[in-house]
Amino acid sequence: DGGITQSPKYLFRKEGQNVTLSCEQNLNHDAMYWYRQDPGQGLRLIYYSQIVNDFQKGDIAEGYSVSREKKESFPLTVTSAQKNPTAFYLCASSSTGPSTDTQYFGPGTRLTVL
């Protein structure tokens, strides 16, 4: 089946630890995105990538880092510099531009920092 997978579904970490969230897609999409969703809130863009080996900061990039070494993979690292990391993290992809094309979302990872 084609789609986007994120793992794990639930993740618990101690404060001060870095953690990496996985996102893989087999839709052959060029563009990939990371969003953060807090309870009762909308989606806020963390980072996006339109092509391999290139990525751009979104609205709330501080305390996060990404890499795009392969077209199908876009991992997100939540660093210890992120002051309030507990949230629901959603990965998405689209075939072309970030502003014009439908975005397909993965199932999300719920990160809890203790």
Added chain:
Amino acid sequence: GQQVMQIPQYQHVQEGEDFTTYCNSSTTLSNIQWYKQRPGGHPVFLIQLVKSGEVKKQKRLTFQFGEAKKNSSLHITATQTTDVGTYFCAGGRGGADGLTFGKGTHLIIQP
């Protein structure tokens, strides 16, 4: 930066009643997209509107894009329990700016 405001934040309706959510952008949009997120799930694309004044229908759902391409609405006729969830609008300005999502409207249906 671009802001997309969505109202209401919560809407309680009796099953069978109609529902409308409104989306307003601070800037002119190249397109607007609507997504639905079921409780505990992830956003799923519903539709994209591109043209000024455009109206699209999907069964009981009607989507409109304003003449000035700064506002949009989603109307559901005769709600059903399967309509429960959060409806997000997302505005695009074209180019590499990305989509800006509204905070969503949570639809709660009482049987």
